[in-house]
Amino acid sequence: MRSSPVPDIVVGRLPLYLRALAQMQAEGKEITSSQELGERLGISSAQIRKDLSQFGEFGKQGTGYNIGYLSDQLKGILKVDRVWDVVLVGVGDLGRALANYGGFLDRGFRIRSIFDNDPKKIGKQAGGFTIQNAADLDKQIQAAGIQVAMLAVPSDEAQGAADRLVEAGIRAILNYAPTSLSVPTSVRVEYIDPVLHLQHMTYHLP
Amino acid sequence: MRSSPVPDIVVGRLPLYLRALAQMQAEGKEITSSQELGERLGISSAQIRKDLSQFGEFGKQGTGYNIGYLSDQLKGILKVDRVWDVVLVGVGDLGRALANYGGFLDRGFRIRSIFDNDPKKIGKQAGGFTIQNAADLDKQIQAAGIQVAMLAVPSDEAQGAADRLVEAGIRAILNYAPTSLSVPTSVRVEYIDPVLHLQHMTYHLP
DNA sequence: TAGATTGTTAATCGATTAACAATC
DNA sequence: TAGATTGTTAATCGATTAACAATC
Numbered sequence: 001m002r003s004s005p006v007p008d009i010v011v012g013r014l015p016l017y018l019r020a021l022a023q024m025q026a027e028g029k030e031i032t033s034s035q036e037l038g039e040r041l042g043i044s045s046a047q048i049r050k051d052l053s054q055f056g057e058f059g060k061q062g063t064g065y066n067i068g069y070l071s072d073q074l075k076g077i078l079k080v081d082r083v084w085d086v087v088l089v090g091v092g093d094l095g096r097a098l099a100n101y102g103g104f105l106d107r108g109f110r111i112r113s114i115f116d117n118d119p120k121k122i123g124k125q126a127g128g129f130t131i132q133n134a135a136d137l138d139k140q141i142q143a144a145g146i147q148v149a150m151l152a153v154p155s156d157e158a159q160g161a162a163d164r165l166v167e168a169g170i171r172a173i174l175n176y177a178p179t180s181l182s183v184p185t186s187v188r189v190e191y192i193d194p195v196l197h198l199q200h201m202t203y204h205l206p
Numbered sequence: 207m208r209s210s211p212v213p214d215i216v217v218g219r220l221p222l223y224l225r226a227l228a229q230m231q232a233e234g235k236e237i238t239s240s241q242e243l244g245e246r247l248g249i250s251s252a253q254i255r256k257d258l259s260q261f262g263e264f265g266k267q268g269t270g271y272n273i274g275y276l277s278d279q280l281k282g283i284l285k286v287d288r289v290w291d292v293v294l295v296g297v298g299d300l301g302r303a304l305a306n307y308g309g310f311l312d313r314g315f316r317i318r319s320i321f322d323n324d325p326k327k328i329g330k331q332a333g334g335f336t337i338q339n340a341a342d343l344d345k346q347i348q349a350a351g352i353q354v355a356m357l358a359v360p361s362d363e364a365q366g367a368a369d370r371l372v373e374a375g376i377r378a379i380l381n382y383a384p385t386s387l388s389v390p391t392s393v394r395v396e397y398i399d400p401v402l403h404l405q406h407m408t409y410h411l412p
Numbered sequence: 413t414a415g416a417t418t419g420t421t422a423a424t425c426g427a428t429t430a431a432c433a434a435t436c
Numbered sequence: 437t438a439g440a441t442t443g444t445t446a447a448t449c450g451a452t453t454a455a456c457a458a459t460c
Contacts (some may be wrong), residue, residue: 015401046428049442094307198399202286205353256453258419269418418458423452425450
């Protein structure tokens with residue numbers, strides 16, 4: 001008897017809750033309520049309570065939620081109570097920025113190695129990493145058992161790179177190339193394309 | 207008698223359709239169908255037809271959609287049949303990557319000027335721009351009538367920078383800082399935080 | 413004409429909100 | 437105890453899908 005799966009849209013909000021809780025913690029707060037959390041995020045308190053109730057009972061009537069405790073629970077649910085090794089493929093300007101970004105580690109991720117297929121880049125440094133030959137992707141991913149990849153290659157190389165990543169055993173891809181990827185259903189893909197957001201906003205501008 | 211507003215979730219898919227159409231066009235295709243488009247995007251054909259029907263009739267029974275024509279229509283709807291000037295605030299690694307990115311212009315956006323508050327950066331070059339003093343934000347935004355901003359400053363400066371942008375007349379902010387912003391309802395904000403996507407995916411990993 | 417695909421309606425499905433008993 | 441807030445149920449709201457007449 002399996003519990004029915006949690007709606008994916010609910011799962012997608014948990015990282016948002018976790019981020020807000022971390023911020024509250026940094027402000028020295030210890031307790032919050034669904035209402036306070038909702039106000040920060042522009043979400044109704046009812047929705048927050050409903051979302052959390054999918055996973056358990058984390059609050060106390062009359063009091064609210066202990067921020068540290070709820071954070072820990074959410075980290076466990078999202079499986080970021082550990083650190084995931086990540087490979088970065090494509091070291092252009094964006095890849096370089098990602099390699100340098102210091103905000104991954106305390107949220108559950110660590111870039112393990114970075115790759116490019118440009119002979120002029122291979123062997124050079126970026127963000128404290130030596131740029132590896134993309135031809136060695138499979139080998140290294142398999143040797144280290146890495147499951148998560150960030151893809152920051154040009155659009156016309158994205159599908160090919162994704163195919164290779166999947167082949168090597170990657171199970172989750174964050175794709176920065178502005179193109180849809182076709183992968184087996186067992187592999188998750190999420191997309192980041194700033195222009196989609198900009199175009200969504202200009203619709204509403206006069 | 208106003209037509210009821212189009213659901214925002216529908217508006218959010220239009221840029222996705224537009225992007226896929228541009229890709230098809232680059233492949234030399236002239237005609238497509240809701241089914242073909244849906245397969246590329248992992249969306250049902252019914253949803254695509256329903257979405258488009260909110261704005262008009264763009265196809266031909268028995269034939270499908272002319273890609274060039276539908277693209278033009280979507281560009282008009284999204285108001286990217288013009289080029290929007292954008293200011294970039296924050297020239298760290300990410301800001302530098304955005305300043306260098308060549309993919310904005312043909313999708314309706316052009317970075318007009320870039321700003322930082324670090325005296326060591328002001329006056330230096332990045333992506334063909336001279337980094338301006340963030341203290342001059344208001345002046346320049348107002349002089350050029352700019353309505354769109356990209357925010358790539360550290361988290362703890364994001365709200366302050368957003369306040370100044372709003373004050374200067376900005377109506378749409380794409381926020382790369384991993385924090386929720388509080389702005390008047392007349393100002394649109396969209397968020398990009400790669401870690402939210404990564405955490406969403408790890409939930410599903412074993 | 414026969415075949416294909418749109419635009420649209422109605423049915424289904426799923427997500428959000430309101431409300432409140434339970435209880436800290 | 438009185439006040440506050442959770443967890444949960446039922447009601448509402450909205451989005452997606454299925455189906456098909458219209459028509460190219």
